[in-house]
Amino acid sequence: MNLELFSLPYMPLLIRLKCRETVRLPRYLGSTLHGVMGWILSTNVEAYQYIFENRRYGCGKQDIVNPYILEPPRYQGIYNEGDMLCFKFILLGRAANYTKSVIDSMASVPYFEIGAERKKFELVDILQADRLETIWHSCRVYTESTVSNMLAxxxxxxxxxxxxxxxxxxxxxxxxxxxxxxxxxxxxxxxxxxxxxxxxxxxxxxxxxxxxxxxxxxxxxxxxxxxxxxxxxxxxxxxxxxxxxxxxxxxxxxxxxxxxxxxxxxxxxxxxxxxxxxxxxxxxxxxxxx
Structure with a gap:
């Protein structure tokens, strides 16, 4: 018998972007970044369906739990050229198996377009958030850092x-x-x-x-x-x-x-x-x- 109360694999991705154009962003970026991530992941049909469209497989129930979490940054208001915008995208359970797909999708777009004016942000790197180990930087994926954690x-x-x-x-x-x-x-x-x-x-x-x-x-x-x-x-x-x-x-x-x-x-x-x-x-x- 497993004596642990619970366990759950997860992959916390810390995504770091650099502002390329000065922009005023809304007070709470959770919704904005959710839309950006959904648009970027839509280029990978399998990953998008599993992560973003899992309710389709829940017989139409609206409260089906999702296999990811988004943690937006604290409010800054105005981002000037060169400022960093950092947020977490956390894959839960078997969704962590799609880590490489998520990274490839993010790395494939030249810019993240954020805000009502679609101002450009450039992907700097992606870290394993708990250990601050580099997963992606300068078109290279560090596979040794893509092993998921275990919440226990x-x-x-x-x-x-x-x-x-x-x-x-x-x-x-x-x-x-x-x-x-x-x-x-x-x-x-x-x-x-x-x-x-x-x-x-x-x-x-x-x-x-x-x-x-x-x-x-x-x-x-x-x-x-x-x-x-x-x-x-x-x-x-x-x-x-x-x-x-x-x-x-x-x-x-x-x-x-x-x-x-x-x-x-x-x-x-x-x-x-x-x-x-x-x-x-x-x-x-x-x-x-x-």
Missing amino acids: TQEQKGVSRCSIHLLTPLRIRRAGEQLREVDFPTIIRSITRRVAALTDRYGGHVQADAAAHICELSSSVHTTSSGLYWSEMSRYSNRRHIKMDLSGLLGAMTFEGEMYHFAPWLYAARCLHIGRNVTFGCGQVDVVLG
């Missing part, structure tokens, strides 16, 4: 406090409504369900009984402070020709309790994000245990 249980004993910072809008629905407040059990339920959905669809494993048990234990953790607020945000979908809501919760919360049990799941949340629209960068969290 990380033990941390003797912890009784936890701080969770919502870095990008957290969007969780309950009974069809967006939650304007969240507590510790809600966060734990979100990550256990996400790990279960990803491992079930894209490989890896999770101990279902352990996930259920940790959700029961979460009610014993106390909230000591909460500084959450609602952030209004929207994006325009060029594909659907409609404005889409990406509003959600931002801010930080602190908790106290027997945090040792929850550490593996909280670290997983830091990597996998939680809630809805993670493919646009939503639900990114930072976790500090002590």
